[in-house]
Structure formats: C-alpha cells, structure tokens
Amino acid sequence: MYNILRKNIYKDDNFILGGIFSSGFIEIKGNGFHLTKVIKEAETKRVFGGHLQEVFQINGKTIFLGRSLGAIIYDHSTKQKKEIKDSENKSIFKYHLLNNKVIAQSENGQLFYLTKNDWKLIKKPSFLKKYLPSQLLQLQDENIFFITKNGKAFIRNKEDQKEVISISALLNAKDNQNIKLKIQDNNIFIKLNHSIVVYSLKHKRILFIKEFEQSLYDFTLDKQGNIWLSTNDGVYFIETNTPFYAQTNKNKIKSRFYDNERIIDIKLNLTDLIITENRQERRINGIGKLRTFVTYDNLRFLCTSSGTYILKNGLVEKIYDKGSYNVLRQKINNDIRYYILSNSNLAILNAQLNLLKEEEIERFKYSQSSILYQNNILYSTIRKVIRLTLSADGKRIIKNEQLGFPKETFLAFRLQEFNNNLKVNNAYGIFEIDASNNFKTQEITEHIKNLTKDSSGNYDVYFSFAHFIDNNTILTTPAYIRSNNDQNLPLLLQKNKQGQWRANYTPFMHFEKSFVLDLIKNPKGNYEFITKDYIIEYNPTREVNTDYAFKSYIRDVLIKTIKTDATDKKQIRTSLADSSIYTSHTHNKSPTELNYQYNTLTFTYASDSWAAYKRNEYSYQLIGQDDTWSNWSKEQKKEYTNLREGTYTFRVRCRNIYGTISSVATYTFTILPPWYRTWWAYLTYSLIAIFLLLGGSIGYGRYRTRQIRRRNQELERVVEERTEEIRTQQEELKTTNEELVRANQRIQEERDEKVKIYLQEATDATAKLQEIRQILSKEGAE
Numbered sequence: 001m002y003n004i005l006r007k008n009i010y011k012d013d014n015f016i017l018g019g020i021f022s023s024g025f026i027e028i029k030g031n032g033f034h035l036t037k038v039i040k041e042a043e044t045k046r047v048f049g050g051h052l053q054e055v056f057q058i059n060g061k062t063i064f065l066g067r068s069l070g071a072i073i074y075d076h077s078t079k080q081k082k083e084i085k086d087s088e089n090k091s092i093f094k095y096h097l098l099n100n101k102v103i104a105q106s107e108n109g110q111l112f113y114l115t116k117n118d119w120k121l122i123k124k125p126s127f128l129k130k131y132l133p134s135q136l137l138q139l140q141d142e143n144i145f146f147i148t149k150n151g152k153a154f155i156r157n158k159e160d161q162k163e164v165i166s167i168s169a170l171l172n173a174k175d176n177q178n179i180k181l182k183i184q185d186n187n188i189f190i191k192l193n194h195s196i197v198v199y200s201l202k203h204k205r206i207l208f209i210k211e212f213e214q215s216l217y218d219f220t221l222d223k224q225g226n227i228w229l230s231t232n233d234g235v236y237f238i239e240t241n242t243p244f245y246a247q248t249n250k251n252k253i254k255s256r257f258y259d260n261e262r263i264i265d266i267k268l269n270l271t272d273l274i275i276t277e278n279r280q281e282r283r284i285n286g287i288g289k290l291r292t293f294v295t296y297d298n299l300r301f302l303c304t305s306s307g308t309y310i311l312k313n314g315l316v317e318k319i320y321d322k323g324s325y326n327v328l329r330q331k332i333n334n335d336i337r338y339y340i341l342s343n344s345n346l347a348i349l350n351a352q353l354n355l356l357k358e359e360e361i362e363r364f365k366y367s368q369s370s371i372l373y374q375n376n377i378l379y380s381t382i383r384k385v386i387r388l389t390l391s392a393d394g395k396r397i398i399k400n401e402q403l404g405f406p407k408e409t410f411l412a413f414r415l416q417e418f419n420n421n422l423k424v425n426n427a428y429g430i431f432e433i434d435a436s437n438n439f440k441t442q443e444i445t446e447h448i449k450n451l452t453k454d455s456s457g458n459y460d461v462y463f464s465f466a467h468f469i470d471n472n473t474i475l476t477t478p479a480y481i482r483s484n485n486d487q488n489l490p491l492l493l494q495k496n497k498q499g500q501w502r503a504n505y506t507p508f509m510h511f512e513k514s515f516v517l518d519l520i521k522n523p524k525g526n527y528e529f530i531t532k533d534y535i536i537e538y539n540p541t542r543e544v545n546t547d548y549a550f551k552s553y554i555r556d557v558l559i560k561t562i563k564t565d566a567t568d569k570k571q572i573r574t575s576l577a578d579s580s581i582y583t584s585h586t587h588n589k590s591p592t593e594l595n596y597q598y599n600t601l602t603f604t605y606a607s608d609s610w611a612a613y614k615r616n617e618y619s620y621q622l623i624g625q626d627d628t629w630s631n632w633s634k635e636q637k638k639e640y641t642n643l644r645e646g647t648y649t650f651r652v653r654c655r656n657i658y659g660t661i662s663s664v665a666t667y668t669f670t671i672l673p674p675w676y677r678t679w680w681a682y683l684t685y686s687l688i689a690i691f692l693l694l695g696g697s698i699g700y701g702r703y704r705t706r707q708i709r710r711r712n713q714e715l716e717r718v719v720e721e722r723t724e725e726i727r728t729q730q731e732e733l734k735t736t737n738e739e740l741v742r743a744n745q746r747i748q749e750e751r752d753e754k755v756k757i758y759l760q761e762a763t764d765a766t767a768k769l770q771e772i773r774q775i776l777s778k779e780g781a782e
Contacts, residue, residue, distance in 0.1 A: 003217045005230045009057050010076050013608075014063065015220060018052045020044060023064055032099035038074050038081065039064060045070055047063045047083055048428060054095040056102055067092045069104055069112070069119050084118065096128070096136040100143070105132065112376065126496040127156065137181040137188065139201070145188055147171065147179055164168055166206050184221050185545075191219050193526060194228060208240055224548050226610050239610060243507050243542035248536045254517045256530060256600045257293040259300065266290045268517070268532075273302065275314070282314055301327040308340050310353070326379075328372040338393040341370050344390065348395055355547050359397045361388065368412035373422055378403070380413035385424060387439055392772055405431065405441050407457075413655055423465040428458050430474065430493075443472075448493065461488055461503070467520035467527060469540055471495075475519075475527055482513040490529070492540075506546055507538070510612045548657040550609040552665040554620070554652060555636075558602040559584035559594065578602065581666065596674040599643040605636055607654035607662050617655045624648040645673035 002019030017026045023039040044050060048066025058064045063136060064072045071085035091106040097436035102114040103122070108128055109123035113503045128136075131154070132148035136541055144156040145164075153167035167190065171179075171612040186205065190197040193216060198208035214231040252276055253265040265274040270289040275282045288306030295301070300311040308320035308327060320340050324347075328339040336351035344363045348356045370379035377388040399673040413426045422433035429445045451459045462478035469492075477490035490508040493501050519531040524539070529536040563577040581594075594601075609617055617632040624646055630638075632655055654662040675681060 002230060004052060004055055005204050005218045005220050005228065005235075006055055006057075007220045007222075008061075008062075010060070010470045011466050016055050016057075018055055020050065020052070023052055023055075028188065031563065038062075039072055043072065043083075047086060049086060053093070058097065058100050058102070060358070063102060063114070065093075065095050065104075067103070069093055071114065072421075082306070083119075084114075086434050094134060096133070098136065098138060099142075103128065123361075127161075127566070133177045137183055139183065145179075145181065145183075166200070167197065168361055169310070170195070170197060170209075178216075180218055182219070182221060184225055186394065187225070189219070190229065191216055191229070196229065196238060203541070204479065207539070210238060211238075211247075222331055222608070224545065224550075224610065229710070237610060241611060242510060243539045243544055243546055244779075245537045245539075246512060247531055247537075249535050252532070253530060253535075255292070256518065256520055256528065257295075258520075258523050259293075259295050264293045266293070272628050273477075284311075284314075284316060287318075291325050296327075296329050302326060303340075319349075320347055320355070322347070325367040328370065328371045328377060330375070332371050332392075339372065339377060341367065341377070343367070346377070346397065359396055361397070361400065366412070369415045371415040371422070373417060373418060376417070376435070376439070378415055378422070378433075378439075380415060380424070382412055383409050385413050385415070393536040403433070403439055403441055406443055406446075416466075416468070419471065423468060425476070427462040427464050427478070429743075430466050445493065445501065447501065449500055451503050461491065465516060467519060467521060468584060473540070475538075475540065477508075477516055478518055479516050481511050481531075491781070506658060507544060511536075516729065531601065547660055548609075550607060550654070550656070550660070550662050552607045552654045552662045553584045554607060554654050554667050555584050555606050555663045556580050556602075556606045557650075557667055557669075558604075559598040560600045561598070563621055572755075577712065592668065593670045595672055596645060598643075599671050600641045601643070601650075601669075602637065603652070603667070605652045605665065607636075608658070609654060609656040609660075609662065612657045615657050618652055618665060619655070620650065620652040622648055622650050643671055645671050645677060 002017050004016065004018035004023075006018075007014040008014035008016050008025055008068065011025070013026075013027060015026050017024060017035065018039075021041045021044070022037050022083075023044065024035055024037040024191050027034045027036070039047075039052075044052060047070040048064070049068055049070060051589070052064060053066050054065040054069050056065070060076050062076065064074070065345070066086060068086050068091065071083070071084040072081055074081045075086070091108065091110075093107075094769065096103040097104065104112040104114070104119060104126060106112075109132055111126065111128055112119040130292075131146065132520055133148045134149050134473075134474060136146040138144055138146060139155070143157065145153070146156065147153050147167075151168065151172065153164040154161040155164060158691070164294065169193070169291060172192075178193050179382050180190075184190045186201045187522065188199045188201065190199065195209060195211045196214070199205070200207050206375045212231065214333070217230045217232070219227050219229040225241045225452040227236075227238045227240055229238060238243040251265060252268045254268045255266040259278055263274075263276040265276065265754075267274065267290075271285050273284040273287075273290055275284070275756065285298065287302065287309055288304035289604050291303045291305070293300070293302055293311075302309040302311055302316060303324040303326055305323040307318045308324045309316040309318050322342045322345060324340045324342045326341045327343070330337055338349040338351075338353065340347040343365065346359045346361055348359070350356055366382060368380045368382075368456075370377065371379075375390045375392070375394065377390065379386055379388075385403040385405075387399075387401050387403055388397050389401075390396070391398050397623035407428065409428060410427055411422050412570060415422065415424050417423070422435060422439075423444075431441045434440045441577050445463065448459065451461060453459055462480075463476045464479040466474055466476040472495040474493040474495060475490070480488065487505070489505055489511055492504040492507065494504055495501050514531040514533065516529055516531055518528075521695075522528055525541075527540065530537065558578040558580055560576045561579040572654065605618060605620070607613075607618075609616060615634065617634055618636060619629045619632050620638050621629045622640060625640065625643065625648060638650075638652075641749075647668065649666055649668045651664050651666045653664045656662075672678075682740040687692045693746055704754050715754070754765050
C-alpha cells in the first residue's frame with residue numbers, strides 16, 4: 001500500500017511513490033508507468049519502523065522520513081543513499097520544511113533539525129513551539145501558512161499572523177492529523193481526510209472544494225494545476241484548471257432561489273419545494289405546480305398553479321386563489337403595491353396584502369418572466385412581450401400593448417433589469433428596451449464579430465438564457481447545449497474598445513451535451529447552470545490557463561503475429577494476434593528493423609492534456625507513406641497494412657479543447673524487404689542473368705552459324721535452280737524470237753505482195769479513168 005505520491009522536482013514526468021512495501025520514483029508516460037525502487041520493504045521496517053511519514057526534496061536530494069526520526073537520504077547526483085537511524089524517542093514526529101531545513105516536531109513540542117548525519121535539538125523559542133502546527137507550508141516572501149493542532153489556519157508574515165477563517169471553518173480538530181499541503185500558481189491545495197480544498201492567496205478566498213466518501217491519503221499536482229489523488233480505493237484525477245465546479249443534481253431540481261442562508265429549490269416535477277438551511281432539507285408539496293419564488297423584505301411568496309402563497313416558518317398560507325406566475329412590488333407615495341400576475345388577470349394588493357382590484361388582461365398559457373419598471377409591468381408569453389402601463393396611483397391599467405421587435409422571435413422571452421436599463425433575450429437574440437423612446441427595442445447582438453449565421457440570418461448559437469456580468473460582458477447559453485451543431489455552447493459576449501461584440505467560447509469548451517433548465521446568479525457572484533444531471537457553478541473571475549504546453553505519446557506499437565492453438569490435438573489452429581514491439585512506459589529500445597512479414601503495424605497514442613481529455617483530437621502522419629497530416633479525429637488508434645520495404649517515421653500530435661496543439665511524438669522503424677527483394681537476391685538474379693546471357697550468346701552463335709550454313713546451302717540451291725530456270729527461259733526466248741522473225745518475214749512478204757496487187761489495180765484503174773476522160777472529151781467537142 002502506498003501513502004505518499006509526490007512530484008519529483010528533479011525530473012519531468014516523474015513522481016515519488018512511497019508506502020509500506022517499497023518507495024521510489026515512478027515515471028509516467030501516456031497511461032503507463034515504470035517504477036524505480038529506492039527503498040525496499042526490509043529497509044522501511046528497519047529505518048522507518050514500518051511506516052513512511054513524509055518526503056522532502058532539497059539540495060539535489062530526496063529525504064524519506066519515518067515516524068520516529070528514521071530517515072533515508074537519496075542523492076540524485078551520485079544515486080547513493082544514506083541511512084539515519086531511528087531515534088530512541090518513540091514519539092511520533094511531524095515534519096516541516098522551513099527555510100530549506102527539515103524540522104521535526106515531537107508530540108510534546110520538542111523541535112529538531114536535520115544535519116548531514118544526525119538530528120540536532122532546537123533550543124531557541126519559536127512560533128513552532130507556541131502553535132505546534134500540524135502542517136506547515138512556506139510561501140513567498142518568507143510567509144508561512146500553517147494549521148495548528150486544534151484546527152486553526154493562519155498565514156504568518158514577518159510581523160504577525162492572521163487566521164484564515166474560511167479554512168478554519170472546514171477543519172475538524174479530531175481529523176486534522178492527516179492534512180497535506182501544497183502550493184502552485186499562488187494557490188494553496190489542502191488535503192483533508194475526506195475533501196480537497198483550493199485556496200487562492202491572490203483573491204483570499206476558497207476557489208474549490210470537493211468531498212469524497214473515500215479516505216484520502218496523498219496527492220500531487222501536474223503542470224496544469226490538476227490534482228492526482230490517492231485514496232483507499234484507487235487514484236482519482238481532479239481537474240482544477242477550470243472556472244467550473246460541478247455537483248450532481250441529485251434532487252432533480254429545475255429552478256433555484258437564494259434567500260439569505262436558505263436555498264429554495266423547485267423540483268423538475270414542479271410539485272415539490274425543497275428548502276435547504278444549514279444542510280438540513282425541508283420539503284413542501286401539495287400546493288400545485290410551482291412556478292417561482294419571490295422575496296421582498298421579510299415576505300416570501302410562492303407562485304403556483306393553484307394560487308399565491310406566503311411562506312412563514314416553514315408553513316404556507318394562501319393569499320390569492322388563482323394560479324399565478326409572479327409577484328411584483330413598487331412603492332408609490334410611501335405606499336406599497338403588490339401585483340400578482342396570472343394568465344388572465346392582474347391582481348393589485350396593498351401593503352397588508354388585501355386585494356384592491358383585479359384587472360383583466362389578454363389570456364395566455366404561459367409566462368416565462370415579468371418585471372416592473374417605471375410604473376410599467378412587462379411580461380413575456382411564448383412569443384410576445386406585453387407592456388401594461390399603470391395609473392399614477394398604481395391601482396389600474398391604463399394601457400396594454402405589445403412590444404415590437406426588429407427581427408423574428410423564437411421561444412419565450414426573459415426580462416431583466418441591469419444598471420437601471422431593461423434587457424430582454426430569447427433564443428434568437430438579446431435586446432435593449434429604451435423606456436425613454438416609448439419602450440422601443442433594439443438588438444444588442446445584431447453584429448457579433450466571430451459568430452456565423454444561417455440562411456435565415458439567425459446565429460448558429462441560441463441565446464436562451466442571458467446574464468449581464470457588466471456593461472461589456474454578457475454570459476449566455478442555449479437551452480440545449482451542443483444540439484444541432486457542436487458549437488451551440490455557452491459563451492461570453494465581450495465588447496471591445498470599439499464597441500463591437502465578440503463571442504468567447506473558451507471557458508465553456510468542457511461542457512458536454514446537456515439541457516439547461518435555468519441559469520441563476522448566486523450570492524457569491526458566481527453563476528449556476530442547472531441541468532438535468534448537474535448543477536455547474538461558473539466563476540467568471542477565475543483565471544484559467546488555456547495556453548499551456550503539453551505532450552503527445554505513442555502508447556503502443558503492435559504487429560500481427562501468427563498464434564498457434566494446439567489445445568485440440570486433432571486439429572492445430574492458427575490465427576493472427578497483436579504483439580507489442582514498443583510501449584511508452586518501458587525502457588526497452590524498440591526494434592528499428594522488422595521482417596517483411598510484419599508489415600502491418602498498429603499505433604495507439606494519447607496525450608497529457610487532461611482538460612476534458614475525452615474530446616482531445618489527434619492528427620497523424622506516416623512519413624514515407626502519407627503526403628500530409630490526417631484530419632483531426634478523436635480516434636486514438638491507427639493501423640497501416642501491407643507496407644512496402646523502407647524506412648518510415650510515424651508521428652502524431654494532439655489538439656485539446658482550447659485549440660492548443662501538442663508537441664509531436666515520433667516512432668521510426670524500417671521494414672526489411674522480402675527475401676526475393678533483398679540485395680543478395682538481386683545479386684543472384686544478376687549473376688544468373690549474366691550466365692544466361694553468356695550461355696545464350698554462345699548457343700545463339702552456334703545456332704546462327706548453323707542457320708547461316710543452312711541458309712547458304714539453301715541459297716546455292718536456289719541460285720542453281722534460278723540459273724537453270726534462266727537458261728531454260730533464254731532457250732525458250734531464242735526459239736520464240738526465231739519464230740517471231742520468221743513470222744515477221746512471212747508477214748512482210750505477204751504485205752509486199754498485197755501492195756503490188758494494190759498498185760497494179762490502182763494503175764489499171766487510172767488507165768481506165770484516162771480512157772474515160774478522153775472519150776468524154778471527144779464527145780464534148782462534138
């Protein structure tokens with residue numbers, strides 16, 4: 001069992017873990033750890049009497065302290081340890097670290113300080129002897145915060161000490177022996193037996209209280225100011241770097257009202273009223289559906305569906321029989337008027353709560369809110385705001401009209417007065433009512449710099465509830481947080497020096513999806529979001545660090561291996577199983593080379609940003625495979641399959657809810673090629689290719705020689721055949737030529753013969769013609 005958990009100031013991401021069995025240093029990475037033991041169980045029994053009481057770190061050393069002055073000093077430079085024997089004085093000692101000295105305080109008030117080798121008695125008078133503090137914490141400027149044995153808390157400076165009454169009120173003198181104190185960022189962290197308290201030295205008030213049923217042992221703080229708490233049933237994480245404090249809505253309340261020291265709660269069923277005073281609860285029911293609680297001086301009014309009641313000494317008395325929504329009051333000429341608003345009447349009562357008059361008004365089903373301002377009653381229905389103007393004596397209504405709005409309205413209006421000005425809001429906007437200009441409305445939220453609008457001209461965020469923190473800051477929230485779109489969140493509207501409104505989501509990024517029933521301001525000046533499951537208190541003055549540095553971690557790298565199941569002797573089964581080759585919390589060096597069969601890798605990763613850590617987003621890249629970073633995703637696992645041989649670097653980063661990006665975690669590895677793509681395989685392939693080329697070249701040469709010889713022979717045969725063919729053709733041509741010559745001679749002879757015949761015939765014909773001419777000539781002469 002471990003009873004001490006402290007941050008190791010000499011090493012990042014390292015803590016001191018101490019207990020009965022062993023003590024040492026634990027290194028945390030991601031969600032894993034590695035413990036280096038410094039003190040074993042036998043040493044704890046021998047030196048500390050079986051109980052480690054306290055641990056301090058000063059001057060490069062860690063000092064482990066037992067109940068009766070036994071100590072082990074571990075030197076971080078030499079990594080050696082030295083024992084200081086247990087005192088013969090069997091008193092149980094308290095230990096303090098004051099001015100860089102370890103002080104031991106016995107039960108009878110004796111004081112000792114630790115030297116290099118022993119304890120020395122302190123004889124001089126000291127405030128330690130006077131107050132016998134059970135716990136002590138040194139602050140800046142030599143101031144000291146301490147808690148006395150009888151349960152009083154003080155802050156001591158050089159001149160005097162002042163009691164911290166708010167802390168003293170929480171301390172129980174019987175149970176203040178197990179208190180632990182730490183300081184960080186000007187805040188004191190106090191661990192009691194069953195609660196954790198955070199006190200601000202700057203604001204001089206308690207910032208945070210959380211109670212536990214478990215017994216609390218010890219705690220440590222991380223860089224972000226969050227608490228890691230060891231208890232009797234495990235380790236708890238408490239986020240304190242936030243302006244919120246949440247408690248379970250165990251009574252399922254819908255609305256809350258504060259009445260001095262009393263808390264008035266209306267349950268979701270609207271029939272039970274819970275009055276809490278001095279942590280004692282008293283319930284009232286049977287008076288109809290509860291709508292609101294109003295207090296004026298010593299009068300407390302309950303408005304219900306069955307009438308209006310006065311609450312006195314835990315009893316109720318009905319003063320008006322009709323169902324009502326609100327009771328308003330104003331003073332006119334030293335006289336008091338009360339106005340009870342119902343869904344069809346306005347009842348006017350005097351200071352003695354006697355009914356003076358009932359005025360009829362336009363009937364409505366439901367009124368969200370109402371207010372009395374400058375002799376005017378304004379009340380809201382589902383989609384309207386009605387103005388009732390009263391007479392000068394306040395005894396009657398002289399005017400009834402509906403207020404106009406510059407844009408479409410949505411759901412019920414809520415009215416409020418801030419700095420003597422009227423404000424009204426609904427889901428679509430926040431408006432200011434100018435009473436001096438006939439109650440004209442003007443939208444405050446018309447131009448918000450960094451909010452987007454939909455196609456209808458309405459913002460993507462609803463303003464269902466709104467509170468003016470100051471003239472330049474408005475706290476607003478939708479009824480349905482994170483509905484429709486993930487940006488439908490509460491926000492702060494903040495006005496800059498130029499008078500322009502800007503939305504600030506940052507404080508509210510923690511909010512999960514929920515339904516807001518009411519938003520109220522409590523007596524501490526904080527605001528309470530009442531949801532179905534939680535009551536969330538928001539402190540607008542709390543400074544939160546959202547720009548802190550944090551890391552990403554690669555938690556595991558897994559490969560696929562073949563798992564053999566031989567339980568069934570008849571049939572041996574094999575399957576793929578994940579096998580880890582790297583884990584962030586061990587110190588083994590991961591293999592840089594993997595056989596090709598392990599080319600499917602799975603990476604899991606995380607970060608140490610604990611603000612709403614479930615909504616952290618991650619982006620990764622495998623250099624050698626991916627060209628760019630992946631899209632942001634809440635997934636904390638990535639698998640790569642069938643990677644080719646080569647060197648790769650997997651890197652991952654985280655983006656928290658505030659938009660801050662972490663450092664990059666990397667893991668480099670090499671996948672070896674398969675045997676058939678190794679260098680020696682390629683060398684073998686080359687040699688075989690050379691031998692094949694040489695052998696092929698020789699064989700091919702021989703083959704070509706044979707082919708050429710055969711070709712030559714074939715050509716010779718073809719030439720002989722062609723030559724013979726030519727010789728034959730020549731002889732044929734010669735014979736043909738001779739025949740042609742002879743035929744030509746015959747033709748010539750025949751032609752010459754025919755020509756002679758033709759000439760002879762022509763001559764004969766000519767002679768005959770000559771004879772005929774002569775004859776004709778003779779006849780003509782005659």
